[in-house]
Amino acid sequence: MRGDPGRTTQSVEARMQAWHVHGYGEPGEVMRLDTDAAPPEPGAGQVRLRVRAANVNFPDALLCRGQYQVKPPLPFTPGLEICGETEDGRRVIASPALPYGGFAEYAVADAAAVLPAPEALDDAEAAALHIGYQTGWFALHRRARIEAGETLLVHAAAGGVGSAAVQLGKAAGARVVGVVGGADKAAVARELGCDVVVDRRTEDVVAAVKEATGGRGADVVYDPVGGAAYAQSAKSVAFEGRIVVVGFASGSVPSPALNHALIKNYSILGLHWGLYHTRNPGLVRDCHERLTELAAQGAVKPLVSERVPLAEAAAAVQRVADGVTTGRVAVVPDEKTTA
Structure with missing residues (x-):
């Protein structure tokens, strides 16, 4: 298992850090870090995941601007793909269920859509193998x-x-x-x-x-x-x-x-990939198995150009929105800010 296999989720913290969007606009302006947020409670058919890495996607910027095809209720947490850890310690990848996205220490996801993280990839790479x-x-x-x-x-x-x-x-x-x-x-x-x-x-x-x-x-x-x-x-x-x-x-x-x-x-x-989750979810799992095989063979390896701490998530989303990044920018909650 890649990443930090020694760490498992023993309990959920009483409070957590999470980015919230309270109004629409540019990511760097409307994303606000809440350092005393309540961890999300999973609903029926959902699981809570400790976020190990969350990758920034262009749709995260569209969410902040109110231009995405899905408009979660305000306030919401962006972050559409993560590598996370279940409460029993399994390392998985998922698309969080909005409004509880991945730019936080905890997220929630539909249990049926959670996939095993490829062992050949670290946390940020595994998250990037998804969307x-x-x-x-x-x-x-x-x-x-x-x-x-x-x-x-x-x-x-x-x-x-x-x-x-x-x-x-x-x-x-x-x-x-x-x-x-x-x-x-x-x-x-x-x-x-x-x-x-x-x-x-x-x-x-x-x-x-x-x-x-x-x-x-x-x-x-x-x-x-x-x-x-x-x-x-x-x-x-x-x-x-x-x-x-x-x-x-x-x-x-x-x-x-x-x-x-x-x-x-x-x-x-x-191509609207998200539709396959509801119209033919079996194809999504079949695709994941094939992608996992390709990753194990070394035929594909996500390009993660930056790994930034949670505190820098808003700036990272803004850079992706501005088109100045290459590959994927990963937000890693446990990453430390370096001078």
Whole structure:
């Protein structure tokens, strides 16, 4: 067991630290640390978990802004994926049940959705194997049906969601073209395994993809960005290609030209991973088993670029919202602030 296997949950503290959002706005402005909060009480079918690590996702920023598809009652605690510990000492990963999110010392989760943490990964890495990698797996395999030898174009390839798609694409035998913004992120994308890296700040993305594919275009496009990235996707996709829309980190929701999809003969696929929890939860568990196998083989390893203490969670969410991070930023309650 990775992390700190010697520590087990013997009892729940009478009070805890937790970040609360009382009104909507930018994360750095509306997240407030409560150092004397009551630990959450699990409801029917739920379990309480001591948080070992909570990863920051872009939807955490959307929650703070009131722009996420789910709006928990105010005040709430953000933090959508954690590695936690059950009261009997089992190390697990879960998506906390809002309003009791992961940026706290304790969270609650639906018992049926709790999954065993992969032993090959430490706490922060294990937490990161959940939303981003599940999203990537469902997008590439369930929706796009990617095949070995195909070309996969990944937007925001150095980010938390994009980096997972890069690794999963390589594990599936695809040739991966990663689009990034800036030289530092380009270096990260190369380290992740991208066969071709395109810096959108200095290169023409469409021309670069066409050059990398001999004019054919990408068979599968993974787009968590939207906006201008989607427009580039439509111009870069191959005959019978598939564009998988997984998010709109740019803040701009595009309006696809369906006549263009008809003329070029490509598919536009949406992915809302959270729906599988209610529509087909067995697929989520099957996916977790496969991801655990890939982690044990070393085929995937979440990129955790920062590990910060609980006191720095609001600043971490703001950095992710501003698009200046790479990989995942993990909030570790027991991490100490260093000078």
